[in-house]
Amino acid sequence: MNSFLTAFFAGTSQGAIYALVSLGLVLVWRGAGVVNFAQMGQAMFTTYIASQLIQNEYSYWSAFVIALISGALLGALVDLGIMRPLSSRKNSLLLNSQSMRTTIPVIASLGILGVLKALAGIFWAGEERGFPAPVPTTGLRLGNTDLAITGFDLFVIGVVFLTLVLTTIFFTRTGMGLAMRASALNPEVTRLSGIRVGSVRTLSWAISGTASSLAGLLVTPKTNLSPNTLDLLLIVGFTAAVVGGLTSLAGSVLGGFILGYVIAFVNVYSAPENVFLAILIFLLLALFLRPQGILGSKEVRRV
Amino acid sequence: MLKVSNLVTEFASIKALNDISFQAKPGRITTVIGANGAGKSTLLRTISGLERPTSGSITWFDEELTDKSVEAIVRSGVAQVPEGHAVISQLSVAENIELGGLFRKRQARGDLEIATKDVYELFPILFERRREPAGSLSGGERQMLAISRALVARPKLLLLDEPSLGLAPLISAQIISIVDELCKSTGLTVLLVEQNANTALAVADHGILLALGKVVADLPAKELIADSALRAAYLGY
Amino acid sequence: MSKVKSHKVIGFRSTRLAIIFFLFILLLSMQFGPYNQFQLANISTLLIAVLSITLLTGASGQISLGQGAIMAVGGYSAALLVTRLEISMWLAFVLAIFISALFGLFLGLAAARLSGPYLAGTTLVMALAIPSIAIRFDSFFSGDIGFSVDYGYPPDWLTNLLGEISIEEWSLYVALPFAALSLFAVLNLSNTRSGRTWRAVRDNEVAASLAGINIARTKVIVFVCSSALAGLAGAIYGFRGLVAPSVYPTDLSLLLLTAAVIGGLRSIGGAIFGTFVIVFLPDVIEKITKFLELPETISIYLPALMIGLLLLITVILNPRGSAGALEHIRHRHKH
Numbered sequence: 022m023n024s025f026l027t028a029f030f031a032g033t034s035q036g037a038i039y040a041l042v043s044l045g046l047v048l049v050w051r052g053a054g055v056v057n058f059a060q061m062g063q064a065m066f067t068t069y070i071a072s073q074l075i076q077n078e079y080s081y082w083s084a085f086v087i088a089l090i091s092g093a094l095l096g097a098l099v100d101l102g103i104m105r106p107l108s109s110r111k112n113s114l115l116l117n118s119q120s121m122r123t124t125i126p127v128i129a130s131l132g133i134l135g136v137l138k139a140l141a142g143i144f145w146a147g148e149e150r151g152f153p154a155p156v157p158t159t160g161l162r163l164g165n166t167d168l169a170i171t172g173f174d175l176f177v178i179g180v181v182f183l184t185l186v187l188t189t190i191f192f193t194r195t196g197m198g199l200a201m202r203a204s205a206l207n208p209e210v211t212r213l214s215g216i217r218v219g220s221v222r223t224l225s226w227a228i229s230g231t232a233s234s235l236a237g238l239l240v241t242p243k244t245n246l247s248p249n250t251l252d253l254l255l256i257v258g259f260t261a262a263v264v265g266g267l268t269s270l271a272g273s274v275l276g277g278f279i280l281g282y283v284i285a286f287v288n289v290y291s292a293p294e295n296v297f298l299a300i301l302i303f304l305l306l307a308l309f310l311r312p313q314g315i316l317g318s319k320e321v322r323r324v
Numbered sequence: 325m326l327k328v329s330n331l332v333t334e335f336a337s338i339k340a341l342n343d344i345s346f347q348a349k350p351g352r353i354t355t356v357i358g359a360n361g362a363g364k365s366t367l368l369r370t371i372s373g374l375e376r377p378t379s380g381s382i383t384w385f386d387e388e389l390t391d392k393s394v395e396a397i398v399r400s401g402v403a404q405v406p407e408g409h410a411v412i413s414q415l416s417v418a419e420n421i422e423l424g425g426l427f428r429k430r431q432a433r434g435d436l437e438i439a440t441k442d443v444y445e446l447f448p449i450l451f452e453r454r455r456e457p458a459g460s461l462s463g464g465e466r467q468m469l470a471i472s473r474a475l476v477a478r479p480k481l482l483l484l485d486e487p488s489l490g491l492a493p494l495i496s497a498q499i500i501s502i503v504d505e506l507c508k509s510t511g512l513t514v515l516l517v518e519q520n521a522n523t524a525l526a527v528a529d530h531g532i533l534l535a536l537g538k539v540v541a542d543l544p545a546k547e548l549i550a551d552s553a554l555r556a557a558y559l560g561y
Numbered sequence: 562m563s564k565v566k567s568h569k570v571i572g573f574r575s576t577r578l579a580i581i582f583f584l585f586i587l588l589l590s591m592q593f594g595p596y597n598q599f600q601l602a603n604i605s606t607l608l609i610a611v612l613s614i615t616l617l618t619g620a621s622g623q624i625s626l627g628q629g630a631i632m633a634v635g636g637y638s639a640a641l642l643v644t645r646l647e648i649s650m651w652l653a654f655v656l657a658i659f660i661s662a663l664f665g666l667f668l669g670l671a672a673a674r675l676s677g678p679y680l681a682g683t684t685l686v687m688a689l690a691i692p693s694i695a696i697r698f699d700s701f702f703s704g705d706i707g708f709s710v711d712y713g714y715p716p717d718w719l720t721n722l723l724g725e726i727s728i729e730e731w732s733l734y735v736a737l738p739f740a741a742l743s744l745f746a747v748l749n750l751s752n753t754r755s756g757r758t759w760r761a762v763r764d765n766e767v768a769a770s771l772a773g774i775n776i777a778r779t780k781v782i783v784f785v786c787s788s789a790l791a792g793l794a795g796a797i798y799g800f801r802g803l804v805a806p807s808v809y810p811t812d813l814s815l816l817l818l819t820a821a822v823i824g825g826l827r828s829i830g831g832a833i834f835g836t837f838v839i840v841f842l843p844d845v846i847e848k849i850t851k852f853l854e855l856p857e858t859i860s861i862y863l864p865a866l867m868i869g870l871l872l873l874i875t876v877i878l879n880p881r882g883s884a885g886a887l888e889h890i891r892h893r894h895k896h
């Protein structure tokens with residue numbers, strides 16, 4: 022099969038997963054002012070939960086649903102247990118310093134990441150294990166020709182597409198979605214409208230946790246599962262979010278797909294060991310050429 | 325009635341409110357005037373719960389507001405229109421209005437629809453432009469939107485922070501007269517903060533003059549307008 | 562007049578502290594066996610890297626998750642110079658400082674435009690990408706295999722002076738003077754006018770720029786100084802035996818950050834404490850797990866768990882780290 026199509030399809034299905042990760046990052050950044058470096062640690066953990074359930078003879082789908090729910094709970098827990106107490110420490114000297122206010126949550130999220138990885142290692146021995154796909158991961162055939170896409174790729178693209186549609190409906194058509202957008206844009210006016218901004222914030226952590234948990238379930242059939250497998254996904258997701266401007270949900274999704282193609286084409290036309298370098302170069306280009314993101318407007322960037 | 329007693333609000337070392345006491349009559353407009361930095365915004369923000377007072381108390385009829393959260397205070401019927409045409413410019417006009425009533429959506433859906441219709445009747449221009457982003461509105465329209473956002477919550481007490489700021493005199497007069505009518509027709513209680521005192525005092529029942537966080541005059545509005553010596557001393561005109 | 566005076570006092574104080582540190586480690590090493598002597602050498606080396614973070618984050622509020630990558634720059638520079646040009650290790654270390662500083666200049670020019678999460682994320686990407694360069698251009702950087710380099714043998718005058726010197730002792734004698742010098746440099750830097758400028762930028766960029774401080778230039782200078790230190794640490798770290806991508810993993814960057822955080826990002830004493838913790842904690846935990854006869858799956862991951870928890874507990878209980886907690890207690894005693 023021709024290599025362009027191979028790269029294109031791989032880029033689309035990987036890009037769909039990156040879009041989820043990037044969406045999760047942007048949700049929490051907009052909603053809570055935190056870039057959550059623990060995000061894929063949470064996803065790794067919930068994927069292990071699913072894997073454990075499947076080992077205990079639960080069906081794929083019940084494990085799938087339970088993993089998503091645990092993703093939401095874990096996200097909410099991170100907010101309620103750690104991030105909220107941190108941000109309410111107004112009198113702390115260090116938090117009075119402007120730059121430390123964004124730095125401290127980042128450090129906290131790194132701590133969470135470390136703890137989750139270690140716990141996963143302790144519970145599940147840290148060895149690499151496979152994670153099943155609900156549909157075959159072999160290439161599809163049309164008559165006698167091999168297509169460059171697998172059934173699982175189609176599944177991934179379908180699930181992500183559905184998720185994005187549901188997310189869009191949630192944000193544009195429901196009151197809760199409006200409350201979330203409003204509190205990200207202007208917490209004070211939102212509070213003055215009687216909305217419990219704290220709960221809304223916890224909800225964005227939960228939704229982000231679900232999205233990244235889904236990403237974990239979708240990516241591990243190809244990469245296998247170990248405490249470290251999702252690290253790369255975080256890096257790519259972050260880059261995608263920056264490409265999208267870090268504040269725009271639509272931009273973050275677009276950024277995810279762009280990165281999917283960049284990485285797929287580097288993989289096919291260059292060599293896999295160039296991927297990291299390509300990501301770094303791409304990130305730096307994005308930061309310098311369009312710091313406001315592909316869809317962002319200049320004043321939106323909150324740095 | 326709104327009763328503020330011995331209110332003190334501090335920022336680090338600054339006493340922005342230094343032992344403030346006054347009352348605002350129900351169904352009337354009480355105007356708070358004072359120079360820039362006098363503590364007017366801090367007063368409103370303390371009443372609405374955005375700032376925590378160090379001491380003193382705020383009661384609305386029999387309800388103690390002093391240590392309640394912003395959300396709870398809004399639910400007690402107190403709505404604030406913060407300084408500077410505070411609307412969310414990336415949201416549409418209709419969404420800004422919807423936001424104001426969102427917390428009542430479950431209990432009072434029917435009334436919310438009526439309230440929304442009411443504000444559109446009050447400000448027809450907002451209805452015409454309801455699909456546009458709030459950021460595209462003119463200054464006066466934005467102020468109308470900010471007031472509408474507060475009104476759909478059906479407040480009993482409305483806190484208005486310098487609604488005239490940056491508006492042409494004609495438009496600010498129009499907005500203030502609409503607020504005045506609203507007061508008369510619905511029994512809304514209004515605490516109106518202004519730097520430019522004349523239009524605001526003209527519709528007010530009572531006037532309070534703040535300087536450096538203290539109440540320096542608490543008089544019927546007419547007397548405050550007439551007292552040019554006081555105004556010259558504290559406002560410089 | 563009084564300014565000049567206080568400056569001199571500070572210079573004296575930092576000299577004294579650096580010497581105390583030097584002697585303290587030296588005395589400690591005499592009580593220890595070879596393994597712990599080697600750990601002390603590690604502490605001295607890593608302290609330099611942790612100081613580079615304390616300098617960067619504590620003085621300017623900027624956070625770098627890629628300090629390990631800058632260490633790699635220093636390590637590879639020194640290793641290439643020694644293996645390709647066959648210059649002396651000492652000269653290579655000094656040149657590595659300059660090369661890393663130059664790298665820090667470029668990094669700083671980029672980073673001056675970034676702050677908060679942008680910088681953290683970008684440096685994290687860098688931490689992953691830089692070691693992969695060695696694999697990408699493997700004919701030059703010799704790929705995964707890397708360079709075998711070591712501290713060589715102690716000079717004759719030293720063996721004449723001290724008698725037989727073990728490998729472990731020698732690695733300590735190489736690293737310790739650099740650590741003391743770095744300590745001296747950082748102590749001086751953070752107490753001078755530029756140190757105060759940096760803190761002003763950290764606390765409030767707008768106010769600092771109103772006070773006439775050139776924010777971008779300040780940030781770049783901080784990056785240059787910090788990278789110079791990290792590069793030196795990387796060179797010494799690599800010459801323990803191997804300069805290769807696996808020596809400078811992302812986890813190293815995070816470990817260094819942990820040390821700086823648990824000690825207290827603002828405190829140099831905290832940096833020393835934090836470095837001791839990250840180096841000795843795994844050993845302590847191993848003793849405990851052996852004693853409790855915990856299964857291996859737990860004992861392998863326990864150090865990582867403890868370090869993660871320490872990081873979390875520090876930011877939650879006292880973001881200023883253990884140094885901040887001490888200060889707090891002292892403060893309370895006074896009242």
Ligand SMILES: Nc1ncnc2c1ncn2[C@@H]1O[C@H](COP(=O)(O)OP(=O)(O)O)[C@@H](O)[C@H]1O
Nearest residue numbers: 335338340358359360361362363364365366367
């Ligand atoms: N968030 C704050 N932090 C520190 N000081 C504040 C803050 N808000 C207001 N102040 C100070 O409190 C005083 C009163 O301010 P404000 O209430 O805004 O006055 P006004 O609305 O009458 O112009 C001023 O001295 C102002 O500098």
Ligand SMILES: [Mg+2]
Nearest residue numbers: 364365366407
């Ligand atoms: Mg004001």
